[in-house]
Structure formats: C-alpha cells, structure tokens
Amino acid sequence: MTGSKKxxxxxxxGAxxxxxxGKRVNSCLILAVSREGSTVTTIEGLGSTSKMHPLQSAFIRHDALQCGYCTPGQICSAVGLLREGQAKSRDExxxxxxxxxxxxxxxIGIVDAIADVMASGSTLLEDQ
Structure with missing residues (x-):
C-alpha cells in the first residue's frame, strides 16, 4: 500500500x-509487531475508484488538496474524527x-469537505 506517507x-x-x-493513529508511533491481530485501514481500504468514500468525494468537490501528499492521512484522520462524534462545528x-x-x-477546503460530510449525516463512515 502506498497511500500512507512517511x-x-x-x-x-499526521501524514x-x-x-x-477503527481509530485514527499516527502509524509512525506504532510498532507493527505490537498490533498483531489488529485491523489497519489505509486510504486504500476506504473506497475504490468506482465507489469512493464520502470524504474522498468531498475532498475532490471542495478542492481540499493540492500536492496530495498529506491527503491520505487527512482523510483517514477525518474519518476517525467523524466516527468519534466530537466535532459539531467548524472550530471543532x-x-x-x-x-x-x-x-x-x-x-479551508479540508474543513469544508469534512463539514459537508458531517452535515450530510453520511452512514457510509464505516470501512468499505
């Protein structure tokens, strides 16, 4: 998998x-051998080219990327954030x-994309 970045x-x-x-983590701080039996989801596990995850679509719609290097980490973090249910406003x-x-x-585009998906009440926040 090449989505997660160093x-x-x-x-x-956060790259x-x-x-x-199901919880967001910085993989550079996790020793892989210590997580035997855990499920690791990278950007590749969230959607496909034929059926994108709602946040992937929203990032494109809101122009929430330029070079794209941080985008996989941004989207995985946003999925975790929305699953946590703690963010109720743009400031949060x-x-x-x-x-x-x-x-x-x-x-600005990143916050717009996340707010858009949050407002839609998407039920597609589970891994696909």
Missing part, C-alpha cells in the same frame, strides 16, 4: 495517519484535525 517520524505531521481498529473540526499538517495550505 512524514516527520515523530507523530507531529502517516491510518485507522487502527479545525481543532480535531490540528494534528494533520498541509504544507500547501488547503485547510
């Missing part, structure tokens, strides 16, 4: 964010996504 190796940038048993989305950095500055 970033800072210190858990500070490596994956879903571990920004706070919840603060561990995912975007060097291109696509933050």
């Amino acid at each position: 970033g800072c190796d210190h858990g500070q940038c 490596c964010t994956v879903l571990l048993d 989305i920004r706070e919840g996504m603060s561990g995912n950095l975007c060097r291109c500055g696509a933050y």
Whole structure:
C-alpha cells in the first residue's frame, strides 16, 4: 500500500495517519509487531475508484488538496474524527484535525469537505 506517507517520524505531521481498529493513529508511533491481530485501514481500504468514500468525494468537490501528499492521512484522520462524534462545528473540526499538517495550505477546503460530510449525516463512515 502506498497511500500512507512517511512524514516527520515523530507523530507531529499526521501524514502517516491510518485507522487502527477503527481509530485514527499516527502509524509512525506504532510498532507493527505490537498490533498483531489488529485491523489497519489505509486510504486504500476506504473506497475504490468506482465507489469512493464520502470524504474522498468531498475532498475532490471542495478542492481540499493540492500536492496530495498529506491527503491520505487527512482523510483517514477525518474519518476517525467523524466516527468519534466530537466535532459539531467548524472550530471543532479545525481543532480535531490540528494534528494533520498541509504544507500547501488547503485547510479551508479540508474543513469544508469534512463539514459537508458531517452535515450530510453520511452512514457510509464505516470501512468499505
């Protein structure tokens, strides 16, 4: 799988964010052998080209990416954020996504995409 990206190796940038048993984690901080039996979902496990995950579609619709390097981690983190149910406003989305950095500055589009999916009440937030 090539979706997860190597970033800072210190858990500070979020480029490596994956879903571990459905919860978002920075994979650079997890020793793989310690998670035997766990389910790891990367961007590749969220959707396909024929049936994209709602957040993947929303990122495209809201132009929430430029170079795309951080996008897999951003989307995995956003899925985790929405599953947690803690974000109820744009400010809470920004706070919840603060561990995912975007060097291109696509933050407005990222928040718009997440808010769009949140407002739709999508039931497709489970892995597909």
